[in-house]
Amino acid sequence: MHEFELIARLTKALPTNESVVTGAGDDCAVLDLGVPEKLILFKTDAVVEGIHFTRATPPAKIGRKALARGLSDIAAMAGTPTAALVTVALPPDFDAEFVAQIYDGLNALAEKHAVAIVGGETTTNPERILISIALLGTVPRGQPVLRAGAKIGDAIFVTGELGGSLAGKHLDFEPRLAEARWLTEHFAIHALMDLSDGLGGDLRQILNASQVGAEILKSALPISRAAKLAARGNSAAKPPVMAALTDGEDFELLFTVASNDAVKLLDAWRAVFPKLKLSCIGKIVAGSGIVLRDRHGSHPFNAGGYEHFG
Amino acid sequence: MHEFELIARLTKALPTNESVVTGAGDDCAVLDLGVPEKLILFKTDAVVEGIHFTRATPPAKIGRKALARGLSDIAAMAGTPTAALVTVALPPDFDAEFVAQIYDGLNALAEKHAVAIVGGETTTNPERILISIALLGTVPRGQPVLRAGAKIGDAIFVTGELGGSLAGKHLDFEPRLAEARWLTEHFAIHALMDLSDGLGGDLRQILNASQVGAEILKSALPISRAAKLAARGNSAAKPPVMAALTDGEDFELLFTVASNDAVKLLDAWRAVFPKLKLSCIGKIVAGSGIVLRDRHGSHPFNAGGYEHFG
Numbered sequence: 035m036h037e038f039e040l041i042a043r044l045t046k047a048l049p050t051n052e053s054v055v056t057g058a059g060d061d062c063a064v065l066d067l068g069v070p071e072k073l074i075l076f077k078t079d080a081v082v083e084g085i086h087f088t089r090a091t092p093p094a095k096i097g098r099k100a101l102a103r104g105l106s107d108i109a110a111m112a113g114t115p116t117a118a119l120v121t122v123a124l125p126p127d128f129d130a131e132f133v134a135q136i137y138d139g140l141n142a143l144a145e146k147h148a149v150a151i152v153g154g155e156t157t158t159n160p161e162r163i164l165i166s167i168a169l170l171g172t173v174p175r176g177q178p179v180l181r182a183g184a185k186i187g188d189a190i191f192v193t194g195e196l197g198g199s200l201a202g203k204h205l206d207f208e209p210r211l212a213e214a215r216w217l218t219e220h221f222a223i224h225a226l227m228d229l230s231d232g233l234g235g236d237l238r239q240i241l242n243a244s245q246v247g248a249e250i251l252k253s254a255l256p257i258s259r260a261a262k263l264a265a266r267g268n269s270a271a272k273p274p275v276m277a278a279l280t281d282g283e284d285f286e287l288l289f290t291v292a293s294n295d296a297v298k299l300l301d302a303w304r305a306v307f308p309k310l311k312l313s314c315i316g317k318i319v320a321g322s323g324i325v326l327r328d329r330h331g332s333h334p335f336n337a338g339g340y341e342h343f344g
Numbered sequence: 345m346h347e348f349e350l351i352a353r354l355t356k357a358l359p360t361n362e363s364v365v366t367g368a369g370d371d372c373a374v375l376d377l378g379v380p381e382k383l384i385l386f387k388t389d390a391v392v393e394g395i396h397f398t399r400a401t402p403p404a405k406i407g408r409k410a411l412a413r414g415l416s417d418i419a420a421m422a423g424t425p426t427a428a429l430v431t432v433a434l435p436p437d438f439d440a441e442f443v444a445q446i447y448d449g450l451n452a453l454a455e456k457h458a459v460a461i462v463g464g465e466t467t468t469n470p471e472r473i474l475i476s477i478a479l480l481g482t483v484p485r486g487q488p489v490l491r492a493g494a495k496i497g498d499a500i501f502v503t504g505e506l507g508g509s510l511a512g513k514h515l516d517f518e519p520r521l522a523e524a525r526w527l528t529e530h531f532a533i534h535a536l537m538d539l540s541d542g543l544g545g546d547l548r549q550i551l552n553a554s555q556v557g558a559e560i561l562k563s564a565l566p567i568s569r570a571a572k573l574a575a576r577g578n579s580a581a582k583p584p585v586m587a588a589l590t591d592g593e594d595f596e597l598l599f600t601v602a603s604n605d606a607v608k609l610l611d612a613w614r615a616v617f618p619k620l621k622l623s624c625i626g627k628i629v630a631g632s633g634i635v636l637r638d639r640h641g642s643h644p645f646n647a648g649g650y651e652h653f654g
Contacts, residue, residue, distance in 0.1 A: 039440070039442060040428075040440040040443060040516045043444055044443075044447050047447070047451060048460070048461040048462075049451050049454040049455045049457070049458075049459060049460055049461050050460045050461075050462075051426070051427075051458050051460045053426050053427060053460060054427065054460045054462055055461075057460065057461075057463060058461070058462060058463035058464070059463070061461035063427065063429065063463050065426065065427055065460075065480070067377070067379050067382070067384065067426065067480075067482065068379045068380065068382065069377050069378045069379050070378065070380070072377070072378065072479070074377065074384075076427060076429060076462060076478070076480060077429070078378065078429045078431050078464055078465065078476070078478045079386075079465065080431050080433060080465065080466060080467050080476070082433065082467060082469055084470070085467075085468055116361070116363050116375065116377065117361075117363060117364065117373065117375055117386060119373065119386060119387070119388045119478065121388050121390050121476050122389060123392065123474060130349070130350040133350060133354075134350060134353055134354065137354050141357060141358065141359050144359040145359045148359075148361050149359060149361070150358070150359055150360045150363060150364045150367065150375075151358040151359050151360075151367075151368070152358075152360075152364055152366075152367045152368060152373035152375070152386060153367060153369070153373050153387075153388065154366035154368070154388060155388065155389065157390050157392060157395075158392060158395055159392055159469065159472070159474060160394070160471070160472075161471040161472070162469070162470075162471070164433060164474060166388070166390070166431050166476045168386070168429065168478035170375070170377075170384070170386060170406060170480070172377065187485065218578070271526045274568070287361070291472045
């Protein structure tokens with residue numbers, strides 16, 4: 035069984051009940067538990083030693099990253115995080131001071147965003163550290179901003195700069211919680227998600243969910259300094275544009291809005307968030323998949339990205 | 345730093361906010377998210393290959409157990425489970441059919457208890473399978489039944505039979521959800537938890553939280569057939585009474601109620617749950633710790649049980 039078939043089989047057969055507004059497949063699950071003006075967001079995210087960090091990563095940064103990833107998923111629904119549970123699995127000979135520092139980093143970010151840490155557990159994973167964070171949040175009632183709402187003609191935006199995150203940003207990124215809430219409070223955002231697996235693959239999630247295509251203007255892509263530095267004098271490195279399109283862990287916002295709103299949104303953004311770049315990188319078109327445009331013409335872009343379950 | 349010191353340090357410094365009714369330290373966290381008549385229960389629990397199951401365990405039973413443990417924690421708050429997220433970490437060369445069967449077992453138990461599976465993720469843990477379940481549930485407003493409510497003079501009850509769970513029950517146990525709700529709907533239950541680490545250690549959690557002691561009548565302990573069988577003809581095995589007191593993974597309910605209610609409760613229980621044994625095993629007394637009584641007298645019982653964070 036191929037992984038895609040597995041995911042299809044698993045997500046098709048999932049038990050449901052009347053509380054479920056949006057189940058597996060978006061950035062967070064959305065539940066209606068009867069809060070008068072709010073829906074509940076529910077999300078888990080795990081980081082694993084050797085994949086998302088190494089034993090040499092400062093433990094406070096490991097803890098910070100573990101929570102920040104989940105907060106970015108809450109941001110991707112324009113929600114507000116409320117509480118988290120922390121599961122730390124680690125070798126039996128673990129250094130308690132190391133674990134305490136993981137919590138120090140995690141707690142500092144939690145306090146910044148008023149997230150309560152309400153428990154969790156430590157368990158044994160003999161060969162490597164694994165941290166899983168479960169998050170609860172809320173979002174005002176009314177249609178939450180999902181991946182499926184992109185419309186033909188929409189302008190496509192990304193916050194910040196893309197590519198090269200593994201050079202450092204993946205340990206220090208800021209979840210775009212305030213930015214996402216501001217966006218949905220002031221504009222009719224059609225589709226919204228956070229970038230975790232690379233722009234190309236993530237944008238395809240919006241396109242597939244919305245049954246549309248996208249045309250991306252290569253020169254409009256906001257390429258990070260880290261991606262440019264990595265390519266400089268290293269012919270084996272990814273070209274910076276390719277890094278911006280396919281590198282994971284950007285944790286920026288990707289969203290679409292009616293083209294009529296695009297200029298007004300850009301102007302308002304610059305007044306409210308002057309330090310965070312916002313780039314219009316292209317538009318939603320009929321069809322499917324991504325077309326890249328540069329001065330030489332247009333060609334389909336199929337690289338990058340992989341599927342997750344949930 | 346000793347593990348207990350670590351737990352003390354970690355739980356002391358945890359960020360909180362106005363949504364938290366009960367944070368780390370009970371069976372579930374309890375949150376007030378503004379549902380008019382309900383509080384929210386929030387819990388995670390992980391199972392790890394080589395500790396909670398082996399590669400030879402039928403995968404459907406692994407999935408079932410992973411969810412059942414969390415449901416038992418919801419039962420320990422007399423709550424109703426609503427939705428779960430499933431994190432499966434496994435080697436990169438995993439067999440997709442194996443994972444699908446993990447979900448089959450998990451989904452079947454979820455459907456039985458009307459729990460929606462609303463997503464999760466698969467991630468990589470190269471050496472072994474780890475499954476973490478995050479659960480949301482609800483409980484009627486008013487004081488949820490915590491561990492801290494035991495009062496001097498209370499009768500102490502356990503459901504089912506204790507000890508020897510690892511011979512098989514740990515893969516097939518029934519979370520006592522309906523039983524716990526019935527108990528709290530019909531009687532003033534003072535303290536309630538589920539047995540996961542062995543009666544001795546778990547009871548001590550109630551005693552410490554309530555600042556009381558307990559006197560347990562050895563002959564009243566409901567000893568499982570598995571615990572008796574394990575001891576038969578094996579002088580190296582735990583005596584059955586010791587198995588009932590210290591074996592983990594019983595997943596039965598442990599609770600206390602005013603002694604005036606004890607007989608009425610036993611009679612009513614037998615009418616409603618005729619197939620599930622309910623045993624009064626002793627009483628809450630002044631002081632601290634557990635005293636075991638048999639025909640030879642009384643002696644302190646200090647063995648068994650270990651601390652968890654959360």
